[in-house]
Amino acid sequence: MVFYSQVDDFEAWRSALAAEDIELRQTGDIADKASVRHALVWKPPHGFFADFANLALVINLGAGVDALVGRDDLPDVPITRLSDPKMARMMAGYVLFAVTRHARNIPAFERAQRQRRWHYIHPRDPETIRVGILGLGELGLAAAIECARQGYQVQGWSNTLKDVDGIRTSAGLEALPEIFSGSDILVCMLPQTPLTQNLLNAERLALLKTGAAFVNVSRGSIVDEAALIAALQSGHIAEATLDVFATEPLPPSSPLWAMDNVLITPHLASIALPASAARQIGENVRRLRTGQPLLSRVDPGRGY
Numbered sequence: 001m002v003f004y005s006q007v008d009d010f011e012a013w014r015s016a017l018a019a020e021d022i023e024l025r026q027t028g029d030i031a032d033k034a035s036v037r038h039a040l041v042w043k044p045p046h047g048f049f050a051d052f053a054n055l056a057l058v059i060n061l062g063a064g065v066d067a068l069v070g071r072d073d074l075p076d077v078p079i080t081r082l083s084d085p086k087m088a089r090m091m092a093g094y095v096l097f098a099v100t101r102h103a104r105n106i107p108a109f110e111r112a113q114r115q116r117r118w119h120y121i122h123p124r125d126p127e128t129i130r131v132g133i134l135g136l137g138e139l140g141l142a143a144a145i146e147c148a149r150q151g152y153q154v155q156g157w158s159n160t161l162k163d164v165d166g167i168r169t170s171a172g173l174e175a176l177p178e179i180f181s182g183s184d185i186l187v188c189m190l191p192q193t194p195l196t197q198n199l200l201n202a203e204r205l206a207l208l209k210t211g212a213a214f215v216n217v218s219r220g221s222i223v224d225e226a227a228l229i230a231a232l233q234s235g236h237i238a239e240a241t242l243d244v245f246a247t248e249p250l251p252p253s254s255p256l257w258a259m260d261n262v263l264i265t266p267h268l269a270s271i272a273l274p275a276s277a278a279r280q281i282g283e284n285v286r287r288l289r290t291g292q293p294l295l296s297r298v299d300p301g302r303g304y
């Protein structure tokens with residue numbers, strides 16, 4: 001199996017996959033490229049796959065496959081993405097942190113602290129705070145359940161209707177305005193597909209209640225970033241926690257950097273954890289060998 005990622009730890013993946021009887025190598029260490037059957041990749045350079053004529057499986061080293069499915073240099077083989085309960089748990093932890101940050105007025109306390117000001121704001125009951133979660137895939141679902149467990153009024157929205165215990169759900173474009181206008185904190189967890197590109201445009205962001213908070217942990221391209229910046233500048237959106245951006249790394253010229261109502265993290269809300277994700281990779285390699293259906297197979301037409 002060939003590995004490519006500029007952000008993941010090759011040694012950690014190598015030893016995790018060795019436990020699954022998979023030999024992981026980096027391109028430079030592979031003499032016989034024709035022997036490579038599987039690729040574990042995160043954003044490999046264009047043309048990467050051409051060297052490996054006998055690939056039978058491409059594994060996206062992450063949950064979001066948008067950077068992979070849009071390419072014109074993919075081999076005609078199945079693509080899977082990682083689906084790992086620990087990745088979902090890590091994401092749910094970040095979302096709960098972001099929701100708590102807004103629900104508990106942490107940005108106001110940070111501003112007050114810089115002014116040496118004791119600024120008491122009486123905490124609100126989580127049950128009075130409405131959290132909208134856009135996207136109820138594995139990660140969105142885990143985050144919705146985590147927020148509901150903390151008592152927030154969670155409403156989940158997805159492309160196709162999901163039935164989730166304890167969470168109000170809705171689906172389809174016609175249900176979107178209600179989620180926007182009915183959320184105190186809106187969390188974007190949608191996959192990037194042709195359907196979701198720029199879905200959170202100026203018109204939809206305008207539907208948010210004045211003073212709402214916004215969290216994005218999926219992809220920057222789903223939001224009209226200029227409209228988001230304008231809404232944060234006017235105060236229509238009071239605060240945001242942003243892990244993803246239209247251009248990454250976020251350029252130094254972005255006005256977002258200087259906004260004290262915005263927390264920026266560099267696209268790390270959740271990552272694939274080798275020890276647990278390797279089991280799914282091992283399972284898929286075995287399934288491929290024995291002709292069984294693959295887990296978390298990507299439908300390139302649908303985009304996820």
Ligand code: GLV
Pocket residue numbers: 061062063064065270271272
């Ligand atoms: C990270 O953004 C991922 O898609 O795994």
